[in-house]
Amino acid sequence: MDDQNKNLILATALSFGVILAWFLLFPPPDAPPEDPNATDRTASAPADVATAPTTAPEAQTGTPGAGAATETTGADAPRIAIETPRLSGSISLQGGRLDTLALKDYRDEPDENAPIVELLRPAGTPNAYYALYGWAPGQGLSLEQVPGANTMWELAEGDTLSPGNPVTLTWTNDAGLTFTRRIAVDEDYMFSVTQQVTNDGTGTVSLAPYGIVARHGEPENLKNFFILHEGVIAMADGTLSEIDYDDVADLEIDPAEGARAEVIRVSQDGWIGFTDHYWMTTLIPPGGAAFKAAAKYDDRRDIYQTEAVLPTRTLAPGESTEASTQLFAGAKEWETIRDYQRAGVDRFIDSIDWGWFFFLTKPIFWLLHEINQIIGNMGWAIIGLTLFIKALLLPLAYKSYVSMAKMKELQPEMEKIKERTGDDRQRFQQEMMELYKKERVNPASGCLPILLQIPIFFSLYKVIFVTIELRHAPWFGPFNDLSAPDPTSIMNLFGLMPWDAPPPESILALIFIGILPIILGVSMWLQQKLNPAPTDPTQQMIFAWMPWVFMFMLGSFASGLVLYWIANNVITFAQQYAIMRSQGYKPDVLGNILSSFRRKAKTESK
Structure with missing residues (x-):
């Protein structure tokens, strides 16, 4: 994967993070306060009821009113x-x-x-x-x-x-x-x-x-x-x-x-x-x-x-x-x-807020609903939906993972080119393209599955957030509402104690996150170890921090959405690991983890 495509992925991910963080920290402002000096246009209307149409549409409009009205709350009416x-x-x-x-x-x-x-x-x-x-x-x-x-x-x-x-x-x-x-x-x-x-x-x-x-x-x-x-x-x-x-x-x-x-x-x-x-x-x-x-x-x-x-x-x-x-x-x-x-009732189904990606949210919800009808548990239905989506995208993902396996094999050659070219970026890019051409590797093939995941993620987020079928939908144990944030925290020993976690609006909720966001961060981190590391040190640092940034950022999101992302990461890791091995490359995840620690220690010692 060349620098241009890595920058594209990085820009997309960071933009997504900035947008979500902005709307979480700075929600739309409340409506302005009522002006007590505003002109009273409804003086003849009762103070406790709505203003009814005063005349038929074809007749001359009169003063707003409410029929034969007396000012009463009607609390004692039959x-x-x-x-x-x-x-x-x-x-x-x-x-x-x-x-x-x-x-x-x-x-x-x-x-x-x-x-x-x-x-x-x-x-x-x-x-x-x-x-x-x-x-x-x-x-x-x-x-x-x-x-x-x-x-x-x-x-x-x-x-x-x-x-x-x-x-x-x-x-x-x-x-x-x-x-x-x-x-x-x-x-x-x-x-x-x-x-x-x-x-x-x-x-x-x-x-x-x-x-x-x-x-x-x-x-x-x-x-x-x-x-x-x-x-x-x-x-x-x-x-x-x-x-x-x-x-x-x-x-x-x-x-x-x-x-x-x-x-x-x-x-x-x-x-x-x-x-x-x-x-x-x-x-x-x-x-x-x-x-x-x-x-x-x-x-x-x-x-x-x-x-x-x-x-x-x-x-x-x-x-x-x-x-x-x-x-x-x-x-x-x-x-x-x-x-x-x-x-x-004409187009009544559109009263549900399907959003801009309605062409995705509608079929995704339908599939989630049908899987839930079979399984009877919305949490497992989300995991089943993830399996279906990953199976649907497998042909495309296969090409991506094959390309990543070859890119991993070329990592030593890429490091040699980097050392040989030094700060000459143009020469570095030329030699890299020659290497890709020689080894028949297309670095861009790894980007498309990632880009396809973005609208799917937004659509599923929309489905989980707006549909009543996810409201108070239990999974197991402490997870009794998949439309709400993870109810576990270190403060209740991750659900082992009968105490509530910090409320989502509390600053403590941003720090003491639940077990699902932590698993999400770890799964993203492990998945990164299968992918070719960026050659640029700055990009290496940003990608290294990204799982932990997302871990805290998604801590206040609906637990059903976090569950989907965890399932997606785990299935992606399994698919990528199996495909890479089928191409003759044996991923050494543990070795990559130890190597990253060694590189970090070496950098700090300098």
């Missing part, structure tokens, strides 16, 4: 229980808000006694997060004549919302319009909301059905990490949009919406909502229907919201109309979301 195999929660009759929801299959910590994950919370509580529905008034109607965020509904049918047992709410205004809302839920995370209105009055009216997902403030566990999108996510006619919370807060004020807003016109298929690391709440209008999707931010009340507003309906006396939409509120499980996509 509720309808939600009980499914995977969900528990309730619907408030005040506004018909779906505002309490917990995920039975997931807990805050990898402990069976830990609290289950809360997804939705009612207004008036910290980090309120909820969904509400209604009708935006058009011609012939005022805000008080349509149901809004604080309208008191009556329960007309059902007592507990569960699969196969929908509930129906009703409300009648003073103009003879009767509003009905039927809510159903399936076995997983999909709610179906059918809104109906019947005009028993004497005049023609127009109105538009809408759905809102509102979030008070940013999530309390916001990661703010460059590899993960959290915030608004929308699909509009096959185009995916992702808007971070700080970008939503920086949107320009839209006069038509009365708030900071970005409006997306969807002609056929789409959805919009909020995505977290592992959870998502998404409004899904019917397929083939046009609608207006909007992301908004109310900076006076610190409320983020997403809207889906369907086209305006006009009702003459005696007529009725209805609109059905879906609401996904749950975990971003690959199988579950894939099934909803197959059922008609």
Whole structure:
């Protein structure tokens, strides 16, 4: 391998290290503090609930409001229980808000006694997060004549919302319009909301059905990490949009919406909502229907919201109309979301953040998922995935390792050329190229497998970091969460004692690393001993330090990723050792280690 290719590998590795270290030490800044002197554009809206669309899209826009609103948290309002195999929660009759929801299959910590994950919370509580529905008034109607965020509904049918047992709410205004809302839920995370209105009055009216997902403030566990999108996510006619919370807060004020807003016109298929690391709440209008999707931010009340507003309906006396939409509120499980996509939700699988290398992350996750289905343990599945990838790249790796074996055999000749040419770099390069040509060695052939590993590594890192299937996935012993850093440390005798290791955000975690990063460093160091040593002393020093730099740098990474890298190094070492021996070269790993120590001692003595 000549100096140019070694420099390429070195530059790639160091660049990778610098980027990762930068984002670990200097994460993106938090959103700027709210300006207490900002103009109040929502003075007429209740302080505790989201701002509903005040008029139908085709009508003149009025002052933002929330229907027949009174300023109340609704804590004492009657509720309808939600009980499914995977969900528990309730619907408030005040506004018909779906505002309490917990995920039975997931807990805050990898402990069976830990609290289950809360997804939705009612207004008036910290980090309120909820969904509400209604009708935006058009011609012939005022805000008080349509149901809004604080309208008191009556329960007309059902007592507990569960699969196969929908509930129906009703409300009648003073103009003879009767509003009905039927809510159903399936076995997983999909709610179906059918809104109906019947005009028993004497005049023609127009109105538009809408759905809102509102979030008070940013999530309390916001990661703010460059590899993960959290915030608004929308699909509009096959185009995916992702808007971070700080970008939503920086949107320009839209006069038509009365708030900071970005409006997306969807002609056929789409959805919009909020995505977290592992959870998502998404409004899904019917397929083939046009609608207006909007992301908004109310900076006076610190409320983020997403809207889906369907086209305006006009009702003459005696007529009725209805609109059905879906609401996904749950975990971003690959199988579950894939099934909803197959059922008609356009490109719903893209709600998982696959990243730039989606053409690699999707098949890598699929393969990891299938291996896990067979083995039943995600840690061993990662090792199985590594074996498959290494087998797939073996034909290419074979040429690389054969070239490295020949390069090892030429090491004495290369040292002689170096001594003979001295500081004459041009002559050194010419004689080296003549030697390569004479021995039919291609030094560049060893670089391609290394370069191919970089996008695979990033893709697997993405898969391990963003997919919920790795969350709290155990391996064995103390490794009970492969999406979290190694829980072992010298401070708990590498998992032998029932004490916690230093938390990842602690400076001690950078020093007292776990057993997996240590094994990683050793495996990288051993693998180096099979490769030709650089002829340049500076490069020798950098390559010698690289395993230990990576060992500490990856100490705070997900243990599943470190496990992959260890497995990759061990398999690479075994493949390279076997191929080198098949070419007549017998690697003396122990001898190389002793020689490196002797060279180091000799250098220090000088």
